[in-house]
Amino acid sequence: MRILVVEDEPRLLKNLARALREEGYAVDTAEDGEDGLFKAINYDYDAIVLDVMLPRLDGWDILTGLRKTKKTPVLMLTARDATADRVRGLDGGADDYLVKPFDLAELFARVRALIRRSAGQARPNLELGDVEIDPRARVVTRSGQTVPLTAREYAILEYLALHQGEVISRSELYEHLFDENDDTLSNLLDVHVYSLRKKLGRELIATRRGQGYCISPET
Numbered sequence: 001m002r003i004l005v006v007e008d009e010p011r012l013l014k015n016l017a018r019a020l021r022e023e024g025y026a027v028d029t030a031e032d033g034e035d036g037l038f039k040a041i042n043y044d045y046d047a048i049v050l051d052v053m054l055p056r057l058d059g060w061d062i063l064t065g066l067r068k069t070k071k072t073p074v075l076m077l078t079a080r081d082a083t084a085d086r087v088r089g090l091d092g093g094a095d096d097y098l099v100k101p102f103d104l105a106e107l108f109a110r111v112r113a114l115i116r117r118s119a120g121q122a123r124p125n126l127e128l129g130d131v132e133i134d135p136r137a138r139v140v141t142r143s144g145q146t147v148p149l150t151a152r153e154y155a156i157l158e159y160l161a162l163h164q165g166e167v168i169s170r171s172e173l174y175e176h177l178f179d180e181n182d183d184t185l186s187n188l189l190d191v192h193v194y195s196l197r198k199k200l201g202r203e204l205i206a207t208r209r210g211q212g213y214c215i216s217p218e219t
Contacts, residue, residue: 007029
């Protein structure tokens, strides 16, 4: 999953980006409102963590510009705990609101919930036949037995599972699994999908030639 963090406080931005990467997310960053709005509109993110008080454009302006074209889930951050500010953010198109200072565990949980709801998944765990994915623990089991996956394998599986029944193109997977600093390889997805099939069963992920990959909702 790929996340954009827009925050003008350098230390907090660095810490948030590092913590989210350690959770397995691909993370892009922006230090001001103009850069944040440009990236939010021009790239496809699974969630945006957006500070309210920013130079050039504030969080309200970014939210207004983003909602003209995109439905990307937005978690707003602010040091202002006034009810009016929370109402303004939610009415303006934000999906959730977190007041600083906050606990990282809570931020992670809110981001997971935003991504899950955006994909239309109500339950916290994803079930694919005898395969179960626990996004909180980032653990995958098959018939009750834990299956060790690399971080990239897990990311591919989770994204496809969240979009069961959809054919996901290679370009979409690259867009959502790699951040702006990654140097991707053209055959990387094929290698990881091959490994996932070996570990979880060949029938789990179908290839639609010339279109991409798909996990059937009947899996």
